[in-house]
Amino acid sequence: MSTPLVIKLGGRVLQSHSNLNALLTIIAQLAQLRPLVLVHGGGDQVEALLEQLGHTSLKVDGLRITPAVQMPIVAGVLAGDVNSQLVAVAQQHQLNAVGLTLAAGHSVRCEVDTSRGAVGIPQPNQPALLQLLLDKNFLPILSSIGADAAGNRLNVNADLAAAAVAQLLHADLILLTDVPGILDQDGELIESISVDQAPALIADGTVRDGMLVKLNAAVQAATASRRSIAVAGWQDAKALTRLAKGEAAGTRIRF
Template identity: 45%
Template sequence: MNNVNSTPLVVKLGGAALECSDTLSQLFKAVAEYQKSAQRSIVIVHGGGYLVDDLMKKLNLETVKKDGLRVTPYEQIPVIAGALAGTANKLLQGQAIKDGLNAVGLSLADGGLCSVEELNPELGAVGKATPGNGEVLQAILAAGAMPIISSIGLTTQGQLMNVNADQAAVAVAGALDADLVLLSDVSGVLDGKGHLIPSLDKQQAQDLIQGQVITDGMIVKVEAALQAANDLGRAIEVATWRYPEKLNQLFAGKSIGTQFLPQ
């Protein structure tokens, strides 16, 4: 692939975008249009909490979250892995193929992409992912395909692990030495008056968390973005998928949300 920008872009896709085929189609069409000019490789990393929530409800299993992370009892991980690495991944892959992309469905374990270990015994089968070997992923990109990666990983003992999708995207970006964008329902980080904050450093973010301006799942996202900015040594973007007309600007490296700056 003859890239003008040789640095890959990892796009974490989450929130209601996964529930709306129209939104997904607009996003994948924007990716397909952008990749016609072969400017850079794009990798999608996804969660799919809504699918897990629906499945847990049908199975009469309780959903418990702690500090924005889903508690995943070991006896439930096969069900959760099926929803994320199976259903969610293939629904996304199917939509991408429909919209003209050569999509390949993967997980964090494929090709040794990420190393995963238990994060905290209290959370059960919730994993912490660290960058592994990006060679297989690079080969897929070189073949002109777009990887779509679920946030399910494996430990060295072969144990399935559920990894927070924001944190998974950070690990994938580290394995590829890639730029990273976290796309969600919101435009970025908003101040107390609902205005978009163009950029944040660690201290400013901590002040907003302590002031309860940043709460719940956004705390996990913000902490993942700050970690990524420091680990990768480059600004990380948190933005929205709600404005497909702006996505080409985003893919080209322009900020449309909140940028997190390395310290």
Template identity: 45%
Template structure:
């Protein structure tokens, strides 16, 4: 049962990090949310656009397989810098600018998530599962906003690039939190490019088999379905372009976004 004190995990993604205006609008909404709803909030983020820019600047090329970035070991330092460094601190800077007490973290801090190599063909790409929520819970109890990058660390100390949708799901499971995934798109679209307001597992699998939901969106939907199964409640997928819709998106009252249920 969702209560006022049930934490809310918000996964941020897409080109949001390229726009200071969009970030400022989102954090203004988050500040209102924190002040008025007084609910524990956790941000989880990737930063694929920043990664692409950094790799390109160094003359490196990047490919994807089944919606996941192939990460050669020689790329992981650059990707860690872009995600746990630049992207994380850009978000932290917005929090500070909006008078929000925030702490920048990665998936390895405090043993938050357990990460191992997903597939040797993908290189330094992490398979993630929930770990220890003590650090995050302590920060939330202290009134801090944790901002968590999708960089993981294996048991033997190897840095891993983790898909941010999967990271958001794992953290929501650790905290038994509600989960909202914000990206460039307004939600999940059907074959006619029409927004699907409610998406069940059966319908999602049909659309994936038909190739309508594919690549990065398929990764997102699979992560959301995993979260609905383990958390026993819907997951909302919507756009960061409408931050004022965040509360109604979560409550299922909005025409914006898709609610994914098991």
């Protein structure tokens, strides 16, 4: 089997049925090239329901603070609503999709980030379930809901979750975003960033908020796997196809 490709979905693509259909049309084509695993977030959907139910929502450095009392809502949105919608639309595109959480098959273990509430710090753990599904030509779709050793559900940043899954499977990783990749201070695409260059881009404010989390996740995955990691826009079918073939597109984070 060829090297798997982990693709993280998030942002506006999860908020629009037409956007989701367009992306899954591309993903169905990529699935003909190599085994795929999808990892998704859904922060905007979570935030909308929290506000509707009278909860406050707070982020620090692009990472959500999740009080334990909010976990039933967060898990319901991510592991329930968003995941089931993704599976259903993927199956419309003849993809043999299976919806999972990070905890399924002990795939990814989590420690609690006590500074952020019921938030998990993910680490690769057991590849057997995901590898079995890939061997049988299934498409695993993982929500970014994990669990700690005591069985408490945890909210996990989807970029960091995707990085952990990529490490678990020794896979390539694409972090999809709403822009073509990581941009410089003039709004121009940065085509390549080494792991040694990343701290300077963070320190001078070039990379911040949600993109800061993506860059940190990419650096983590690149360092652990010794592979370059891509950050790219979900709208560009040609770019995604090039990335699936190992060619340049978006921003490459190099180890």
